[in-house]
Amino acid sequence: MPEWTDQDHGHMRVERLYASYRSYLLALAYRMLGSVSDAEDVVQELFAAVHEDRLPNVSNLKAYLAKAVTHRCLNVLKSAVKRRVTYVGEWLPEPWMQAPDSTMEEVERRDDISYAFLVMLENLTPLERAVMVLREAFDYEYAEIAGMLDKTEAACRKILSRAKKKLGGRAQPDPYHPREELQLVQKWVAAMTSGKIEDILDLIAEDAVLVTDGGGKVRSAINPIYGRARVAALLRTLATRRFKDASLYIAQINGACGIVAVENGRVIGTSCFDWNEDGTVRHLYTVLNPDKLSRIVAAGA
Secondary structure, rough: OOOOEEOOOOEEEEEHHHHHHHHHHHHHHHHHOEEEEEEEEHHHHHHHHHOOOOOOOOOHHHHHHHHHHHHHHHHHHHHHHHHHHHOOOOOOOOOOOOOOOOOHHOOOOOOOOOHHHHHHHHOHHHHHHHHHHHHHHHEEEEHHHHHHHHOHHHHHHHHHHHHHHHHOOOOOOOOOOOOOHHHHHHHHHHHHOOOOOHHHHHHEEEEEEEEEEEEOOOOOOOOOOOOOHHHHHHHHHHHHOOOOOOOEEEEEEEEEEEEEEEEEEEEEEEEEEEEOOOOOEEEEEOOOOHHHHHOOOOOOO
């Protein structure tokens, strides 16, 4: 029997469908695309299509809708590859900042996919990314993934194996949280606020990498910055120039403690951490592109 069937037409009412699955589909699309705005567009387009066409009588509407979203995301990813060739500097995923009224928070658990994992997914082909997200982040069975992608189970297993080899052993969707994560980030905020970057040198791994994304809209490093000394130098520049008049505070970004910079009531930057087990930062991702920050509401705004 189909779920939530309409007694008049034998199909789910679109309003109930939207209320039941919008959050889940948004979360799925965001992890496929690394963009909240693109994810919203995909889900809105899907429900617009549902308004125009009757849903088939399927036994599992959730899987049916997930398949529809996945295929739409694959189309977006294929076109995005061409767009990102001309992107100025490094392309980072759009940060998702948890908020009390966020529809994303209503999704089933395992929504705390790490920001570092999203960054690594950019190294995969659209199909590899789809299989990786469906299997590793959403726990779909291979048979279900095969049905969504119109592939065999064996093919999906091979695709996932190939994707994991590309990403290496540290490609894990669950974020790693140091035991004293909050205290470490508080120390980081204090150093950035005061400009005394020397206070956090011990928190920067010797082989640390800092990636900034300004998208050509604001000044940022075009290429990743490697090594403790160079990372510290750029952090000092950010603290004394870009964030000089900004207020920095800690917020939950993609399931972990991150930093949000606010100036004149507007978010001008976010930073997400990828930690080593010794409490040092191995990757720091700082988004400065205003287009990727427009959906984040500043604290107190």
